[in-house]
Amino acid sequence: MSFKDIIGQERAIKILTKSLKENKISSSYIFVGSEGTGKKLTAIEFTKAVNCLNLSKNSEACENCQSCNEISNLKINHYNKVLNAHTTSGGKGINVSKAVRGCGRETIAIGFLGGGRGRMIEEELREMGITTNFWHIEEKTRSNTIISDRKAAQHTLLSEPGPKITEYDLEMLKSIFYRAMSQCSVVTLSGSLPRGVPVNIYGDLISIAKERKVKAILNTSGEQFIKGLEKKPFLAKPDLRESNRVFGIKIDKEKDAIKAAKEVVQRGAEIGVVSLEQEKDI
Numbered sequence: 001m002s003f004k005d006i007i008g009q010e011r012a013i014k015i016l017t018k019s020l021k022e023n024k025i026s027s028s029y030i031f032v033g034s035e036g037t038g039k040k041l042t043a044i045e046f047t048k049a050v051n052c053l054n055l056s057k058n059s060e061a062c063e064n065c066q067s068c069n070e071i072s073n074l075k076i077n078h079y080n081k082v083l084n085a086h087t088t089s090g091g092k093g094i095n096v097s098k099a100v101r102g103c104g105r106e107t108i109a110i111g112f113l114g115g116g117r118g119r120m121i122e123e124e125l126r127e128m129g130i131t132t133n134f135w136h137i138e139e140k141t142r143s144n145t146i147i148s149d150r151k152a153a154q155h156t157l158l159s160e161p162g163p164k165i166t167e168y169d170l171e172m173l174k175s176i177f178y179r180a181m182s183q184c185s186v187v188t189l190s191g192s193l194p195r196g197v198p199v200n201i202y203g204d205l206i207s208i209a210k211e212r213k214v215k216a217i218l219n220t221s222g223e224q225f226i227k228g229l230e231k232k233p234f235l236a237k238p239d240l241r242e243s244n245r246v247f248g249i250k251i252d253k254e255k256d257a258i259k260a261a262k263e264v265v266q267r268g269a270e271i272g273v274v275s276l277e278q279e280k281d282i
Contacts, residue, residue, distance in 0.1 A: 009042045016046050020059035089121040090144065092190035092219060092239075097130050108133055108180055112173065112194060114163055115140030133180055135172045139163035157241070162194035170197060177205055181212035189228070190219035190239075202228035218269070229268040236269035246274060 049061045089098075093111055100107040109130055113121060114137040121141065122132050142160040181187065187209050189202045202224050209216040215234035218225065225238055238260070244251045246260040247267075257274040264272030 009039060012039075012042055016042070016049075017059045020046075020049055020055065087120075089124045093188060094121070094125065096188045096190065097125065098128065101128055101130050107131065108183065110134065110173070110177055110180055112137050112163070112165060112169065113141050114138060117141040117143060133176050135169060135176055137163055137165065137169050162192070165194045165196040167196075170201070174204065174208070178208050178212070181209055181214050184209075184212075184214050186215045186217065186234075188217045188219065189233075190217075192220065192239075193224055199223040200227045203231040206231040206233050226267070229264065232268040232270070234269070235271040235273065236264050237273040237275070238264070240275055251276060 045061065049055060049059060055061070091111075094109055097107040097109040107130055109125055110133050113119070113134040118134070118136060118141040122134060125132050140163060142162045144160065145158040147158070187205075189205055193199070193201065199222075202218060202220060206216040206218065206228055210231070216231075218228045218233040218236040219239060220228065221239040221241075221243070225236070229236055238246045240246070240251060247263050249256055249260045249263065251257050251260060251274060254276055257276040261272040261274040264274065
């Protein structure tokens with residue numbers, strides 16, 4: 001597989017090829033399009049090209065170097081040598097800030113950080129031009145590991161338990177959030193909750209945002225998602241990574257996603273969005 005074999009992403013491939021030739025790789029890319037338009041294949045080939053040790057003159061992965069072979073052939077229950085390890089800041093909220101900044105818009109990243117990892121994350125975000133307003137805690141920020149099998153187009157996430165948050169930490173975050181809303185028109189509340197944080201936290205933050213005339217977008221799962229909906233966010237999307245069920249509805253087909261999205265609206269959101277098999281949103 002190469003760029004020339006992909007149909008339907010010609011404009012995106014032209015932009016990506018130019019960035020490879022000029023060695024101007026952005027920190028994040030968003031690949032969009034309905035199912036079958038080649039966005040996943042484009043993302044995979046671009047990732048291979050970025051890591052390739054012998055990039056061709058056409059800015060495509062050579063498919064023969066050690067990097068290409070290792071990326072394309074992950075062997076389960078066998079020894080796998082890691083040739084390209086990359087550490088970067090992440091998390092659902094931080095990823096939103098990166099995407100917004102990548103589109104040339106101003107954004108503020110708010111949350112909890114701790115330890116050396118926390119300092120690394122804040123430094124990286126500031127270098128990207130993202131304004132940060134974190135509350136630093138005693139325990140260290142957790143680390144997640146993503147294992148990518150390029151050949152199978154599969155990605156596996158290994159997630160550490162999060163740090164313990166105290167009541168004082170929580171009150172300080174709310175204070176930071178309240179002040180930051182004076183500079184915002186839209187806020188995204190996303191991700192799982194650290195230990196010690198009550199399930200109604202997103203609902204509390206939605207109430208603060210609405211009080212400050214800021215549109216709130218909710219993207220999480222479980223009880224905190226249900227509690228957040230009670231405060232009527234502008235838009236809500238359940239996180240289906242751990243379970244493909246929303247309000248007891250199993251999301252297997254488009255009709256299931258439509259039914260679940262309607263339920264999200266009925267429970268309080270102005271707009272409801274539900275993903276279908278990680279391919280498209282309803």
